[in-house]
Amino acid sequence: MATLSDVARKAGVTAATVSNVLRNRGKVGAETRERVLAAVRELKYRPNLTARALAEGKPSTIALIVSSIANPFYPEFALAVERAVRKLGYFLLVCNTNDDPAQEKAYLDAVGGSLANGVLVMNADFVQIDELVHLRERGVPVVLCMWEKPDQPPPLPSVAVDFHRAGILAAEHLIALGHRRIGAVVGSERTGNHIWRYRGFVEALARAGIEHRDEDVIFGHDTIDEGRSAAHTLLARVPDLSAIFVSNDLPALGVLQAAAEMGLAVPQQLSVIGITDIQLAHQVRPALTTVAVPSEEAAQQAVEMIMQLMKDEGAPAPLLRETAQPRLVVRASTGRLLTSSTRS
């Protein structure tokens, strides 16, 4: 594995010069440059990124902490991050903590030990914020990719995604279709991370003068299977629901399945709407109506932010960036309320 000085020797110059031509740094004579390039080609030289990182004082990797990949949204988002990172010449170190604090700590330590230049955190709710703050205090750039609590300032630089608005959009869509008895399946617990999605939904209902009772909602179901069972219990509890708002696509898919199992036609008898717009949403039948979250953009913003933090060592005060607004994507799982087809 040829090194810089191998190339230098072959080209009859010194390592510094080779380095210069390779990085287009200082001025190098055209003729010398050619000789060096030839040597590089001949020796199949590839710069040793580790050595470069050490010399430059910073590695060329950015870490992305993901709590789990059970929800396909994470891999999808990770891809978006990777694209953004690569465009800037960095590599992405994907750190899957598997929701295990020990594993997360291990990763964070490693990153703190300058395995990576900075860390992007996917889901701030499933992470030990304190550890992150420590990291940050030790000079490591940290940014949270999806801050969804508009009422609290983030403890670290973040990109904010307006999930509250997503909830509103979903509700308004259902209302516009004529629905008045609308149930809700919320992915997180009552005080969990989906709270603002739910609040948006509730507010929109209230604004339209639509009643929303406590029995109309069920919390803590964030997988397909959980969504399915949630829908079963919800529909058993209040059978005259004509639509269900789900705070996440994955459980929304489960709700769709429950409807099928109960023989409810979607959307003729039951409308279902989710939030996020994961790939599966349009691959499923009936295709899921959902509120798409601008994840590509969020990823890009997060990467821009971390680059900025990496540049300005003088770590400016925690800032917050807004992404583009979420956007309704109407597909086949929602439809007009048919007054004729009231159930049971």
Next chain:
Amino acid sequence: MATLSDVARKAGVTAATVSNVLRNRGKVGAETRERVLAAVRELKYRPNLTARALAEGKPSTIALIVSSIANPFYPEFALAVERAVRKLGYFLLVCNTNDDPAQEKAYLDAVGGSLANGVLVMNADFVQIDELVHLRERGVPVVLCMWEKPDQPPPLPSVAVDFHRAGILAAEHLIALGHRRIGAVVGSERTGNHIWRYRGFVEALARAGIEHRDEDVIFGHDTIDEGRSAAHTLLARVPDLSAIFVSNDLPALGVLQAAAEMGLAVPQQLSVIGITDIQLAHQVRPALTTVAVPSEEAAQQAVEMIMQLMKDEGAPAPLLRETAQPRLVVRASTGRLLTSSTRS
């Protein structure tokens, strides 16, 4: 960010000693060790992995080249690899080539430039084998994670997964249920990477004396959407099919959807079986019967192989390791042939 010598100074020893206590290397006095540890704690010292990598001549990362994450199997497998890698104290650098040769080349160069210690390749078919072979020749350990061509020796150390057998198992299951007119949707082209899955299927049919005509099969459909449309054309072409073998879970899910769209009851009127057993397979309704591939084990074996290659620089001849056999997972999408319910 404290360094080794900072710690050394504070503890009144030399860097080498600190290094020794940290790595439990040479013998260190109990009392000295304590002093060092105290200094480490106080300074919140974290070893710089980049420097260590440079000094040791090898980084602590393994790269995983993934061609795409469109198929959820890849992230799932990546997770398994990550677990295996971490257990051995390494970090996983996930390199998503996005099916783009340029991107792949860039990653391979970086890895060759010792960003990583070795490279694991997920899907050898969507990758430029030559580049990999070059890498290998330059001394970088490379292993292919899922070699599925029993007739060809792999060009690089690989772990073999018996997809041929998976095809056989799928066919035998269908046959045992009484099916005689069985269609096939194959993910790859006729000569592509799923060929052995299909061959296994065909052989099992032949062995059972069941006719399989060219019109019963359709190639090149490997996504949900493609699986769906493939099923439509296949069933239009030969309407008396009572079961469909699909070489991959994702398109099998599409076939399930097509059945629903056509009003075919699964499994009463149509049985569907896939291969792989991705998470979605059991989350969908009806749950998909499939042949599970031992991916956890394959990941582990691949990691073991690469560790071995990393140790024995003397690169032994390309070896091949077999994983556990695939295994039938019966769920709700397959059932007995009901002679009564013949279609159109």
Next chain:
DNA sequence: CTGAAAGCGCTAACAC
């Protein structure tokens, strides 16, 4: 324009 020299933070012999 090119070379010489120092050093990034750590490890690994080998002395003491």
Next chain:
DNA sequence: GTGTTAGCGCTTTCAG
């Protein structure tokens, strides 16, 4: 047991 001495492969002043 612990310190000394060299590097790992590259970047980066600073001379020439």
